[in-house]
Amino acid sequence: MKTLYQNTIKLIPFTLLALSLQSCIKQPGAWRNDQIPGGKRDDFHKLNEQLLHDLRTGNSDDISNMESREMLDDKSNLRQIELVGNAVKTADYDIYDEYYIVNKHRSTDTIGNASAGINSYKMIYNGITHEMYMALFLPKDKNLPNQEMITALYAKYDYGWKLTSVNVNTYKINGKTAPELYELGKKKYNKQHFADARLTLELALQCTAPNDYWHYEHDTDAGKLFQDAAEATVKQYRFPVVIDGVAGEPRVFRIGNQKNSHGWFPVIYYTTKVNIADTNAVKSENVQIGKVIDKLLPGITEDKDYIFYSACSKLPLGAATRVEHFDMTDKLR
Missing domain, CATH: 3.30.300 (GMP Synthetase; Chain A, domain 3)
Structure with missing residues (x-):
């Protein structure tokens, strides 16, 4: 019981913050970055700051206080939290993209950024609750050759805003995203540098899904081209x-x-x-x-x-x- 009372004391600031986000319900839609109302966006950022701090310090009790009941019940999330914690301990992270979402139905829906050129993407997710918030984080040091993306998904329940999932996956390899590596691999393949093309396309496939919802618009043929390059390599070299x-x-x-x-x-x-x-x-x-x-x-x-x-x-x-x-x-x- 002592631990329960201690956690209850720690929960007070988070509970007040979660409840402060209960108001201002909008019509169905999705708002990205600066489109998110200022006060609500500030409160979301405070949630993110607390999450990253708790992950960095490894404070499992405080992280549990942020989780939804469903997330707490799914013990596989413990491994994901460990992996994300390892990532934030090796690099400082900042928000890359964020979305405030008001769902019309509890069904699959799509959000994304179609203005990022070759790196344009969409994310297909399940509408867990009426209101949700998704934050994508990347390392502040943009010169890191290998970069991992952290994705945090929150949902508003009748007991407040809670974390429903958090994960980390590869976003860039050798300073390039999956579509950029795909384009490089395609150039190598067209030059008949098949072995080198296969290696490049293999890297592209390693970072094609920075999170569980992500779909790039411009690398849909990466898997097929990788197979073509692999087969051409085998035929060429024996x-x-x-x-x-x-x-x-x-x-x-x-x-x-x-x-x-x-x-x-x-x-x-x-x-x-x-x-x-x-x-x-x-x-x-x-x-x-x-x-x-x-x-x-x-x-x-x-x-x-x-x-x-x-x-x-x-x-x-x-x-x-x-x-x-x-x-x-x-x-x-």
Whole structure:
């Protein structure tokens, strides 16, 4: 019972704020950013500030006080709250877009921004209550190469405004959104740089849904083009393939994407006849590989800051097979 009384005391400011948002009911519609009435928007911002603060400090009791009964009952939300909390601890976030919504029916509806050019989007959501509010947050540092979007959805119940969901997902990779990566991948594909196109389109698919409601208007063919690039890569190379121009004929057997603090970049796995224990010899051979790899895989070093290599003693027979290997990073620029 002591915990209950303590939480009740903490709830007073939040309860007053939630109740202050009860008034000013509008006709059905959606209002975005500056269209939201000033006083109501200020109160929503106070809710957001409290949410981000509680997520950052990991105060589970205060977060629970903000949640709707349905959200509290769904224990899977605990993992989502943990993930969002991890995100706000690594970067400062600010509002990117926000929507105040008055639903006509409790059914699926659509809101969005059609004025963002290639990054125009719509969000399809369920009208949980008559009035709702959605806030989309992005890192304040716009120069971060990899950015995650936090989405908070609130609804007005008869017991006040409550959080109904909060989640985090990838918004940008290497400074680009999914549609921007799709356009880049399409250019690479049209140049017949199939392997490089596949890697770029793979990244596009990783950030195509920054939240559970999001749908881009301009990347609808990303999945199909990725499959086309993957099939073209298989036909062109027939892995493992010899790296011409390097003594010992190392063979590339797999390519993929790998992340570091600067972004996502290609990783090339190859077999070598050099003794893996002799790391200086492995590095020396890798220098020669770096000089010719773009001939084997056109575009693979183009517009990249890094490329990763993993030299293996033999070809793995399966995903679970462990082989001796030595990993290297080549800083291209």
